[in-house]
Amino acid sequence: MSRKLALTAGLLLVSTAVSVAGDRPGQHFITAWDLNGDGVVSLEDAREQRANVFAMFDENDDGILDPAEFEVLAEHRAADAAQHGGGGRKHAQMGRGMGLEFNDGDGNGVVTLEEFLDGTARWFALIDSNGDGQITSDDFAP
Numbered sequence: 001m002s003r004k005l006a007l008t009a010g011l012l013l014v015s016t017a018v019s020v021a022g023d024r025p026g027q028h029f030i031t032a033w034d035l036n037g038d039g040v041v042s043l044e045d046a047r048e049q050r051a052n053v054f055a056m057f058d059e060n061d062d063g064i065l066d067p068a069e070f071e072v073l074a075e076h077r078a079a080d081a082a083q084h085g086g087g088g089r090k091h092a093q094m095g096r097g098m099g100l101e102f103n104d105g106d107g108n109g110v111v112t113l114e115e116f117l118d119g120t121a122r123w124f125a126l127i128d129s130n131g132d133g134q135i136t137s138d139d140f141a142p
Contacts, residue, residue, distance in 0.1 A: 026140030097123030
């Protein structure tokens, strides 16, 4: 559990820095998900960060996200959106891509890490509006 608390604290620190520093569309997301700091979120960044999200919300460390854990994830996303001005169609697409139905590949009502990571490319495509294989603030422009 201490690993999860450390990860949560790290994400909150990133969120605070972004709310002060960024005013470009999607800057909050890019800062939190861009692992090498080049201003671009790659598919590899997204896959690694989704693994981190999975670990953070797998509260009982059983290697599965169940409906209750997905509810906690949704609540966290909603609070983050309220704090950082998230909303609209893009935010809804991103949220859907982090949900149970989107990631439950075998339809059994729970999601394994493998299923969650398998959903990364489809989720990434929802955000990558121009289809160039990278996520930048251009992908968040109205």
